[in-house]
Amino acid sequence: xxxxEQSPQNxxxxxxEFITINCSYSVGISALHWLQQHPGGGIVSLFMLSSGKKxxxxxxxxxxIQEKHSSLHITASHPRDSAVYICAAREGNQFYFGTxxxxxxxx
Amino acid sequence: xxxxxxxxxxxxCQRGTSLTIQCQVDSQVTMMFWYRQQPGQSLTLIxxxxxxxxxxxxxxxxxxxFPISRPNLTFSTLTVSNMSPEDSSIxxxxxxxxxxxxxxxxxxxxxxx
Numbered sequence: 386x387x388x389x390e391q392s393p394q395n396x397x398x399x400x401x402e403f404i405t406i407n408c409s410y411s412v413g414i415s416a417l418h419w420l421q422q423h424p425g426g427g428i429v430s431l432f433m434l435s436s437g438k439k440x441x442x443x444x445x446x447x448x449x450i451q452e453k454h455s456s457l458h459i460t461a462s463h464p465r466d467s468a469v470y471i472c473a474a475r476e477g478n479q480f481y482f483g484t485x486x487x488x489x490x491x492x
Numbered sequence: 493x494x495x496x497x498x499x500x501x502x503x504x505c506q507r508g509t510s511l512t513i514q515c516q517v518d519s520q521v522t523m524m525f526w527y528r529q530q531p532g533q534s535l536t537l538i539x540x541x542x543x544x545x546x547x548x549x550x551x552x553x554x555x556x557x558f559p560i561s562r563p564n565l566t567f568s569t570l571t572v573s574n575m576s577p578e579d580s581s582i583x584x585x586x587x588x589x590x591x592x593x594x595x596x597x598x599x600x601x602x603x604x605x
Contacts, residue, residue: 389534418594425501426529426582426599430493433593471534478523478589482534 408472498597515585520565
């Protein structure tokens with residue numbers, strides 16, 4: 386069993402749609418990270434959460450510590466949001482990575 | 493947060509050869525991490541590199557195959573030695589820690605033929 390499970394694995398949306406990606410984890414965490422991986426392989430850190438909710442532009446990340454669950458929401462999705470989104474649970478400096486959600490936003 | 497320059501961005505290599513990947517950070521950092529992402533898989537930590545000491549390798553990774561250098565607080569290299577097609581992956585470096593967060597490099601997409 387993986388320490389971090391993401392769903393869905395693949396997601397196709399029309400431009401403008403509201404998108405939700407879910408993440409469940411089974412380890413105790415220092416923080417939960419959401420990462421964005423571009424087609425070339427580079428990774429950008431979107432959020433680091435230890436409780437509650439964070440918002441950055443059209444991106445919102447929430448976490449429920451009791452339920453060991455986090456969600457990443459994208460409002461008014463755009464084709465430039467197309468990427469792989471990775472959830473990672475961190476315990477100290479130890480990361481447990483999900484396998485990612487591949488998002489394609491169609492114009 | 494720190495900015496990382498990772499080189500090369502991609503390479504196609506012959507089996508049996510070696511490739512050295514470089515990560516340059518714009519600020520001094522204590523710990524640097526090297527990851528591998530095999531096709532369709534999640535990231536896996538190869539090793540943690542601290543300046544002035546031997547890198548600490550995770551289970552399944554050995555120094556002879558993935559030698560790491562960390563000559564100062566802003567630079568590290570990872571070498572993939574005696575490559576085989578199974579080494580075809582994306583390799584990433586990362587730095588950081590609380591409270592500032594973590595930064596990842598732009599990745600090196602390696603194809604071994």
